[in-house]
Amino acid sequence: MENYASSLSRLTGESTLLYQEIARNVERTKGIKTINFGIGQPDLPTPQRIKEEAKSALDKGFTAYTPALGIDELRSKIAEFLTQKYGDRISKEEVAVTPGAKTALFLAFLMYVNPGDEVILFDPSFYSYAEVINLLGGKPVYVPVNFDQNKGFYVDSNELLSKISQRTKMIVYNNPHNPTGMNFDSRLGKEIAEIARDRRLILLADEIYDYFVYDGEFRSVLQEPWRDNVIYINGFSKTFSMTGWRLGYIVARKEVINKVGILASNIYTCPTSFAQRGALASFDTFDEVKKMIDLFKRRRDAMYSELIKIKGIRAYKSSGAFYMFPDFSEVLKTAGLDSKGLAVKLIEDAGVVTIPGEVFPEKMGRNFLRLSFALDEEKIKEGISRMKTVLEKLAG
Ligand SMILES: Cc1ncc(COP(=O)(O)O)c(C=O)c1O
Structure with a gap:
């Protein structure tokens, strides 16, 4: 008899995958090739040098457990x-x-996060933050990411301050931001770090998209005094096209890292041995990373100039990550659809996959769709043009 822990009933998986599933069905039944703006990973291969290093590690038999916190060479290299x-x-x-x-x-x-603790999240945000907080009995408290056609996306630090209560434990700060593609203004980043410090809150900084910055200066939380309260998260997935390698890292003060070691040894023992050796070579591939970012910038520009040709949607050129998050409120109103309904319609009628803003908690994204520009410029143009035809029909 199955009897799962009760907290599991609060957990759901990645709903973005549902739209890929619908796309596969449409391809099968209608025989059309879909264009996928739903992807959350670079489309380029992992740099050759990284692969060679991992292969060589395998050949040399580097296949046993490693220390729980990772191999010394990689930890030192990251530091x-x-x-x-x-x-x-x-x-x-x-x-x-x-x-x-x-x-x-x-x-x-x-x-x-203990039961009853509040965690401040931006609305919209990466789906898994709220899922895990809820699983642990914590409570996500949302600060809206506002949208203005001229200003783009922005957060008001007074709104953030107004959400802090006696129960607040942590602020999650994802910069550059998924799904809006916003590279936070550096002054605001500094302010958020100060607020967390002053109020004695943990600042959980997710900087996984830190290389994907196209406009403005990127400011890391590691440029602020961080040792007291910051947990910094980054990884190899996006920067080096290594999503399937499963390698990330945490920077925090030693005592916290020791706790991570204890958890690691009880959960997964260690990160994969030969993948870690491969990752050592990633630090020699920044020339390739730079080329990829230049390419992504051109793709972003191409996507933006196509999107603004569509009547009834309000697009803002993103400054980071590889997502554009246009506002479809006018289309949704005229068509009597929500963002999920529109995403399904676009797959079925245009053969184009997007991710409805609703899947990024809590509610600010409900009039938006997320489009990834991690695909060929040709496909970007073709996909937006297909969307244009369907959307203009919807608008009457
Ligand atoms: C904001 C954000 N954080 C973390 C991750 C997960 O990265 P990883 O592949 O290293 O687990 C993603 C992946 O989509 C993301 O968008």
Whole structure:
């Protein structure tokens, strides 16, 4: 007899996958090739040097358990790299390698969120934050990400302050931001870090898209005084096209990292041995990363100039990550649809996959669709043009 833990009833999986499933059905039944704006990963292969290093590790038999916090060389390399980049001396003891940034996030929530604790999230946000907080009996409290056609997306720090209560434990700060594609204004980033420090809150910073910045300066939380209260999360998935390798990392003060080690040894023992060796070579591939970012910038520009040709939608050129998050309120109103209904209609009638803003909690995204530009420029143009035909028909 199955008898799952009751907290599991609060957990759901990645709903973005549902739309990929609908697309597969449409391809099968209608025989059309869909264009996929739903993807959350770079379409380029992992750089060759990284693959060679992992292969060589396998050939040399580097296949046993590693230390729970990751191999020393990789922890040191990450520490040195961040020290050089942000100017603060970070030590190997302040770094833990994890199986993906998602696991790192899960561990961070597990370490700090007790039943009844409140965690501040931006609305909309990456789906799994709220899922894990709820699983642990915590309560997500949302700060809206506002949208203005001229200003783009923005957060008001007074609104953030107004959400802090006696029960607030943590602020989750994802910069650049999924799903809006916003690179937070550096002054605001500084302010958020100060608020967390002053109010003695944990600042959980998810900077997985830190290389995907097209406009403005990127400011990391590691450029602020961070040791007291910051848990910094990053990973190899996006920057080096390594989503399937499952490698992320946490930077935090030593005591926190020691706790991560205890959790790791009880949950997954260690990150995959040869994947870690491969990741060592990633630090020599920044020339390729730079090329990818230049390519993504051109794709972003192409997507934006096509989107603004469509009547009834309000698009803002994103400054980070690889997502555009246009506002479809006018179309939705005229068509009498919600964002989920529109996403399904676009798959069925245009053969185009987008992700409805509703799947990013809590509710600010309900009039938006997320479009990833991690695909060929040709496909971007073709996909938006197909959307245009269907949307203009909907608008009458
Ligand atoms: C904001 C954000 N954080 C974390 C992750 C997970 O990254 P990883 O593949 O390292 O688990 C994603 C992946 O989509 C993401 O968008």
